[in-house]
Amino acid sequence: MGLKQNLHKLKEKYKGTKMAPAFNALHTFLYLPNETTHGGTHIKVADDLKRTMNTVIMAMVPCLIFGMFNAGYQHYAAFGTPVDFLSWDAFYIGMIKILPLVVVSYGVGLAIEFVFAVIKGHEVEEGYLVTGMLVPLIVPVDTPLWMLAVAVAFGVVIGKEVFGGTGMNILNPALTIRAFLFFAYPTWMSGDKVWVHGAVERANDIAAGAKELDAVSGETILGAYAQGQDVTYSTMDMFMGYIPGSVGETSTLLILLGGLFLIFAKIGSWRIMLSSVLGALAMGLIFNGVVSAEWISESSKFYTLMSTEFWQHLIIGGFAFGTVFMATDPVTASQTNKGKWIYGFLVGFISILIRVFNPAYPEGVMLAILLMNVFAPTIDHYVVQGNVKKRMKRLKAKVA
Numbered sequence: 001m002g003l004k005q006n007l008h009k010l011k012e013k014y015k016g017t018k019m020a021p022a023f024n025a026l027h028t029f030l031y032l033p034n035e036t037t038h039g040g041t042h043i044k045v046a047d048d049l050k051r052t053m054n055t056v057i058m059a060m061v062p063c064l065i066f067g068m069f070n071a072g073y074q075h076y077a078a079f080g081t082p083v084d085f086l087s088w089d090a091f092y093i094g095m096i097k098i099l100p101l102v103v104v105s106y107g108v109g110l111a112i113e114f115v116f117a118v119i120k121g122h123e124v125e126e127g128y129l130v131t132g133m134l135v136p137l138i139v140p141v142d143t144p145l146w147m148l149a150v151a152v153a154f155g156v157v158i159g160k161e162v163f164g165g166t167g168m169n170i171l172n173p174a175l176t177i178r179a180f181l182f183f184a185y186p187t188w189m190s191g192d193k194v195w196v197h198g199a200v201e202r203a204n205d206i207a208a209g210a211k212e213l214d215a216v217s218g219e220t221i222l223g224a225y226a227q228g229q230d231v232t233y234s235t236m237d238m239f240m241g242y243i244p245g246s247v248g249e250t251s252t253l254l255i256l257l258g259g260l261f262l263i264f265a266k267i268g269s270w271r272i273m274l275s276s277v278l279g280a281l282a283m284g285l286i287f288n289g290v291v292s293a294e295w296i297s298e299s300s301k302f303y304t305l306m307s308t309e310f311w312q313h314l315i316i317g318g319f320a321f322g323t324v325f326m327a328t329d330p331v332t333a334s335q336t337n338k339g340k341w342i343y344g345f346l347v348g349f350i351s352i353l354i355r356v357f358n359p360a361y362p363e364g365v366m367l368a369i370l371l372m373n374v375f376a377p378t379i380d381h382y383v384v385q386g387n388v389k390k391r392m393k394r395l396k397a398k399v400a
Helices: 001-014 020-030 051-078 088-120 128-137 146-160 173-184 199-207 220-226 235-240 253-263 270-292 304-307 310-312 320-324 339-355 365-398
Strands: none
Touching: 001 199, 001 310, 020 051, 051 128, 051 253, 051 320, 088 128, 128 173, 146 173, 146 199, 173 320, 173 365, 220 270, 220 310, 220 320, 235 253, 270 304, 270 310, 270 320, 270 339, 304 339, 310 320, 320 339, 320 365, 339 365
């Protein structure tokens, strides 16, 4: 007897019990549901929540694979033994470091989802399928697995389940997990320890007195800029992603292609993406104007990031990834068309503002999106009220 028949038997056996959601979730994850609607006129569309989630995951897979190559490439480059980017040596290092992050993210997150489904007696929701992939892509490569497990548990419970589950949360769960890591373990997330695999071990060796070893830098470009240092990466390196950073956030090219794929699939909002870029460019131009007007001295700790070319902010750090895959979250973002323009613009504007004025944590897109998640319902409220007032005025004008 095949797996499908066995799962179907288990579904029937536990039907109506508390364990039913767990078996139903496993069955529908592996096979197309066989339920049919009864009575009344109904229209069924080709897409559903699970298919939508899978489409978003497909858009992120290239970033995941690239991140594996880049993690190994940065490791060997930092240790003075560079290898070809597309070599097996680079991919192997990245694979053995990143796959455990993916396993822990999905394992802990889905386990909690199953527990809540059994306790509450509802079906397991597919929302964590995307969150489980996002989390490994937005954390440093050497993040300890126990630390990630604790953060995932916090993010799923506090960021989603306490609000009622998928579709009810006001904060993006993946960013809630990332924020927890940053605030709970700031020396790991904001320093230069975990951005390049092996940096911790090499730094410990140097601290122990191994003077024959050269220092190894594991910081990101933003970390170097925040400390007033120059970087040697070219614009093409930044755009392609051959730079240190979180696993899936370095390649602007692949993120751009993923964004276009989501727009074509009518899943990602092009209004939010475009307005976020416009907001970031506006803030970058303002800072460039401040520097060119000599309102700030070169000795200022803010000078390096302020003087960074306004367009360069788009291809460094996690701005592109956050804009495409997290700011566009249909649950936590604005829902009205005008609200999406306002929401996206403020995400981009505030991201660069935080990036420049927070040297301790120069990556601002996470905090900007979480802040706008909170204000998204308010933005939509005033947009709707504005539309109501306009219609009432037109109605009064017609009656008069």
